[in-house]
Amino acid sequence: MRRVPVDRRSGMDRRRGPGRRRGEVRRAAEEGEITGELLEFIMAIDEYKRINDRPFPSWSEVFEIVQYLGYRKVATRAKHINTASGAEVLDSTPQPLAGE
Numbered sequence: 001m002r003r004v005p006v007d008r009r010s011g012m013d014r015r016r017g018p019g020r021r022r023g024e025v026r027r028a029a030e031e032g033e034i035t036g037e038l039l040e041f042i043m044a045i046d047e048y049k050r051i052n053d054r055p056f057p058s059w060s061e062v063f064e065i066v067q068y069l070g071y072r073k074v075a076t077r078a079k080h081i082n083t084a085s086g087a088e089v090l091d092s093t094p095q096p097l098a099g100e
Contacts, residue, residue: 041065041069045062
């Protein structure tokens with residue numbers, strides 16, 4: 001008598017099919033390690049690469065994608081890359097805008 005195999009994979013594994021592994025980004029997204037904004041950025045980069053047949057977009061192209069997503073510079077540059085922008089300002093008095 002032949003035994004019928006039982007599929008014990010979870011829902012996400014079952015959709016991928018047998019022998020297919022999740023990509024690193026997909027795994028991190030499913031496990032909640034990636035924020036919505038970061039996932040949106042990664043997906044926009046992947047879409048750009050696929051549409052334009054560019055495995056490695058240039059920095060100019062990445063900048064265009066960032067602008068396409070709606071990001072604009074609204075704060076001054078921090079003193080160091082690991083410091084939040086504006087963190088070096090210690091007093092809480094509002095600073096006048098340029099041209100005021």
